[in-house]
Amino acid sequence: MTFLYAAYAATWIIHITYLSTLVRRYKRLQREIEELQK
Amino acid sequence: MKRAFPIFAVLTALLLSYALYEALVAAPTEKTMGDVQRIFYYHVPSAWTAFLLFLINFVASVVYLIRRSHTADIVAVVTAEVGVVFCTVVLVTGPLWARPVWGIWWTWDVRLTSTLVLWLIYVSYLMLRRFSTSSQTPLLAAALAVFGALDVPLVYFSIWIFRSQHPQPVIGGGGSIDPRMLHILLLNWVAFLCFAALICWSRYRLERLRREVEETQALESLLEPRSLR
Amino acid sequence: MSLAAITRATLAKDLRLEWRSKDAINSMLFFALLVVVVFSFSFDPNAEESRQIAGGLVWVAFLFAAVVALNQTWARELRNQVLDAFRVAPAPANSLFLAKALGNFVFVCVLEALMTPLFVVFYKLRALGPAWQLIPVAVLGTWALVVNGTFFAAMSIRTRRREIMLPLLLFPISIPAILAMVNATTAILTGELSAWFWFVLLATYDVVFTIACLLLFETVLHAE
Numbered sequence A: 001m002t003f004l005y006a007a008y009a010a011t012w013i014i015h016i017t018y019l020s021t022l023v024r025r026y027k028r029l030q031r032e033i034e035e036l037q038k
Numbered sequence B: 001m002k003r004a005f006p007i008f009a010v011l012t013a014l015l016l017s018y019a020l021y022e023a024l025v026a027a028p029t030e031k032t033m034g035d036v037q038r039i040f041y042y043h044v045p046s047a048w049t050a051f052l053l054f055l056i057n058f059v060a061s062v063v064y065l066i067r068r069s070h071t072a073d074i075v076a077v078v079t080a081e082v083g084v085v086f087c088t089v090v091l092v093t094g095p096l097w098a099r100p101v102w103g104i105w106w107t108w109d110v111r112l113t114s115t116l117v118l119w120l121i122y123v124s125y126l127m128l129r130r131f132s133t134s135s136q137t138p139l140l141a142a143a144l145a146v147f148g149a150l151d152v153p154l155v156y157f158s159i160w161i162f163r164s165q166h167p168q169p170v171i172g173g174g175g176s177i178d179p180r181m182l183h184i185l186l187l188n189w190v191a192f193l194c195f196a197a198l199i200c201w202s203r204y205r206l207e208r209l210r211r212e213v214e215e216t217q218a219l220e221s222l223l224e225p226r227s228l229r
Numbered sequence C: 001m002s003l004a005a006i007t008r009a010t011l012a013k014d015l016r017l018e019w020r021s022k023d024a025i026n027s028m029l030f031f032a033l034l035v036v037v038v039f040s041f042s043f044d045p046n047a048e049e050s051r052q053i054a055g056g057l058v059w060v061a062f063l064f065a066a067v068v069a070l071n072q073t074w075a076r077e078l079r080n081q082v083l084d085a086f087r088v089a090p091a092p093a094n095s096l097f098l099a100k101a102l103g104n105f106v107f108v109c110v111l112e113a114l115m116t117p118l119f120v121v122f123y124k125l126r127a128l129g130p131a132w133q134l135i136p137v138a139v140l141g142t143w144a145l146v147v148n149g150t151f152f153a154a155m156s157i158r159t160r161r162r163e164i165m166l167p168l169l170l171f172p173i174s175i176p177a178i179l180a181m182v183n184a185t186t187a188i189l190t191g192e193l194s195a196w197f198w199f200v201l202l203a204t205y206d207v208v209f210t211i212a213c214l215l216l217f218e219t220v221l222h223a224e
Helices: A002-037 B004-026 B035-067 B070-102 B110-131 B137-165 B179-223 C003-021 C023-042 C047-071 C075-079 C082-088 C093-123 C131-156 C162-190 C196-221
Strands: none
Touching: A002 B035, A002 B070, A002 B179, B004 B035, B004 B179, B035 B070, B035 B110, B035 B137, B035 B179, B070 B110, B070 B137, B070 B179, B110 B137, B110 C162, B137 C131, B137 C162, B137 C196, C003 C093, C023 C047, C023 C093, C047 C093, C047 C131, C047 C162, C075 C082, C082 C196, C093 C131, C093 C196, C131 C162, C131 C196, C162 C196
16 A cells, blocks of 8 residues: 555655756756846 | 746646545545555556657657757757656556556566656657757757657567567556546546646746857857957 | 769778778777676576577677777767768768768677677577577667667767767667567577567668668768
8 A cells, every 4th residue: 555655655756856956947047147137 | 828827737736636636535446456556547647648748759859850940949858858757757656556466566568668668768868968069959859859759669569579478467457447447547647737738838938048048148258358368 | 973882982991991900890809708708707507598598698798899889980080070071072971871880780790700609608509499590680680789879879979978878879779679689589599489570570670770860860960
């Protein structure tokens, strides 16, 4: 039964990890934009 | 357009929650495998979504090869990345399902193995994109995507031959499916498709922004006055 | 000049250059010998078991040797700006590709011919099935590796980690071919199963990817 929960948890962990890399990349871009606007 | 995104996001979240509830609670328990079978409701939609994304990548790559369209290239990158994410989910949930049911983590199952090869091909695609120093990276990547697409039927054929000579257990079960289960499966698939669309949309906007910033940076460095040393 | 004539001329030049310097062939030979010896230290099966695993071992060894050969495919061209010359010459890009692929094919076949007796000796191999069938397996299998390998080597030229990029791109795409080569060889050695379907797969793979490479090489060549 733990396998069931592990599978569902793993799915969301993978998705959340990817989304957090997107957020990180976006933040870095925002910083670069600020640099350019100076 | 901007307003649509949060609304769509909330709707998707609701849909996913509902689909999760249906899968974990409302769906009938499978006779032979028990509750573990419910992994099916996440494993199969993720696979179908990944395949759809890779198909879109293939089409975008062909469009790029013919027309050199920037949009096609961005679509290709986006679908490749998100496709790999969903493919990873398939490869993780597959063995987690196989282990309690068949006692083994892996088997030369046609679908699972083909998914692994597809994953490998697209990871190599992403690595090409990352490590290429050519200004024509999109072109090279598009060529690789075409090769990958040509490879897929061959992969299927090769594993089919292998299995006919070395019989192996089939993960994911063949045969007919209870209509109630089918209903919940499709519900989860629609939910994940909406989720994938959201992620792709975000990644698309991120990529467009990234390219704009890069271009601006390149222009800036060209226009900078050179200081005398 | 026709495609065939230019291909033949380029191929002859490559083979002649290689014959005179014997750069690549010497290093590949020694590498192949090392691989065979290391494998024999790692696995010491009796004759029965060795027939089961030899197919896989042999092709893994050939695969490594092929990668070594493929990595240096375009090195000479890059050093001497030959690629730029080819881009502006009226010669069809495919003639360059075919010449390179055929040259690699010859190199890897020579390697295989030299490594095979070593394997037979170290693993006490004797084919229980029709041994002559190993030749078409070797020919079709080697071509499958070499045709895609030459193409991906050209794609890897403009990447940061050139030497590792080639196997990274080549191996996933080659999986059906590798599966076919290994299983066909095992089928022939053990004599238990028919290698027919594997032949069909290999032949199909070769045809599909040779055409794909020929169609797309011009595009890749012009990618700066």
